[in-house]
Amino acid sequence: MPTLNAGLWLWINWREIRANPLRVDNRAGAPPRCGIISSMSWGEVCAAQDGVASRAQLMGCGLSGSAVDRLVASGAVRVVSRGVFVARGAPLTYRARLWCGVLATGGALGFGTAAHLWGIEPSEPRRIELIVDPNRRLAIPDGVRLHRVFVPKKALQHRDGLPTTTMIWTVLDHLGRLPHPDACRLADRALQRRWITTSDIARRLRDYPGRRGNTELRRIAAQAGDGAAAESERILHRILATAGINDWVANYPVWHGGALVAVVDIALVGRKVAIEADGWAFHSDVERFQRDRQRQNALSGLGWTVLRFTWADLTERPSYVARTVRRQLMIA
Numbered sequence: 001m002p003t004l005n006a007g008l009w010l011w012i013n014w015r016e017i018r019a020n021p022l023r024v025d026n027r028a029g030a031p032p033r034c035g036i037i038s039s040m041s042w043g044e045v046c047a048a049q050d051g052v053a054s055r056a057q058l059m060g061c062g063l064s065g066s067a068v069d070r071l072v073a074s075g076a077v078r079v080v081s082r083g084v085f086v087a088r089g090a091p092l093t094y095r096a097r098l099w100c101g102v103l104a105t106g107g108a109l110g111f112g113t114a115a116h117l118w119g120i121e122p123s124e125p126r127r128i129e130l131i132v133d134p135n136r137r138l139a140i141p142d143g144v145r146l147h148r149v150f151v152p153k154k155a156l157q158h159r160d161g162l163p164t165t166t167m168i169w170t171v172l173d174h175l176g177r178l179p180h181p182d183a184c185r186l187a188d189r190a191l192q193r194r195w196i197t198t199s200d201i202a203r204r205l206r207d208y209p210g211r212r213g214n215t216e217l218r219r220i221a222a223q224a225g226d227g228a229a230a231e232s233e234r235i236l237h238r239i240l241a242t243a244g245i246n247d248w249v250a251n252y253p254v255w256h257g258g259a260l261v262a263v264v265d266i267a268l269v270g271r272k273v274a275i276e277a278d279g280w281a282f283h284s285d286v287e288r289f290q291r292d293r294q295r296q297n298a299l300s301g302l303g304w305t306v307l308r309f310t311w312a313d314l315t316e317r318p319s320y321v322a323r324t325v326r327r328q329l330m331i332a
Helices: 004-011 014-019 042-048 055-060 065-074 094-105 111-117 167-177 180-192 198-207 214-224 228-242 286-301 311-316 318-331
Strands: 052-054 077-081 084-087 128-132 144-148 156-159 162-165 249-256 259-268 273-277 305-309
Touching: 042 052, 042 055, 042 084, 052 055, 052 094, 055 065, 055 084, 065 077, 065 084, 077 094, 084 094, 094 128, 094 144, 094 162, 111 128, 111 162, 111 167, 162 167, 167 180, 167 198, 167 214, 180 214, 180 311, 198 214, 228 259, 228 273, 228 311, 228 318, 259 286, 273 318, 286 305, 305 318, 311 318
Parallel strands: 128 144, 273 305
Antiparallel strands: 052 084, 077 084, 156 162, 249 259, 259 273
8 A cells, every 4th residue: 555655755846747657547438527546656646637636536546634634734735725736846737727626526627618628719718617516515616617507427528638528518508608699600610610510409409498508509500500591691681781782683593504503692683793691601511512612613604703701701791791792893
């Protein structure tokens, strides 16, 4: 059984701890909890967790409660929150703070914190967001926000060793808490990159009907589903009307040689200008992307100028849309 003295040499230099071989139990199917890590010295446990360990983990490595207390008294570790310690010399980095929150609460990283961990959001959130059992009563550590919500086991996994919600669950949770314009931008990106599908949104709404954030998910589902193209066209109509651009025809069929070449969203027929408005996740379907390019080439071959605007153009840059159309009409 390891003794206090057998482990103390590890704390002479934090670099030596990090250089030790690690044996972390991240087997497929292992529950995403940070409990006792077997077959490791307590120094290795800390090294695997950015210098952080819980009292339960240290005792699981063979140290007695009094031995852990002597570690604290000697300065080998210091207390960062109740039952959680950081090794002497180990910097309290962002990842170390994530470990502190996870070990102090027994929770899993979620919402904005999980979104950052998955690379969905570029910036570290101001507070660490953790999901805990709704029935647990915990003291909230500094810099932590607790979400007392149910998460099924299938929606939890390890990400770089840390317990977190899966990519799909993270995106859906995060979407439900964002302001609508930000949620729209993220939903469009998530659908195009296949982080989620419209079926994932529908499944969340069906399986968890009362969950907070569902109101926003319903709005997104309506815009990202079959009505996405119609919504983008309605926005385009409003932009043109506001800009005083008239004499256009919606859903205009272009025929050539007795065959239908295309039905364009907006056509200024006399000037052969076609305006197309993309809905969300327009290029997520490879076949659709290919068909669109063939259609656009066919229109160009018949002397049409095709202007195409993305969802972001329509919703965030309407003045750019109006200005581009006006410029084209001046030279058409």
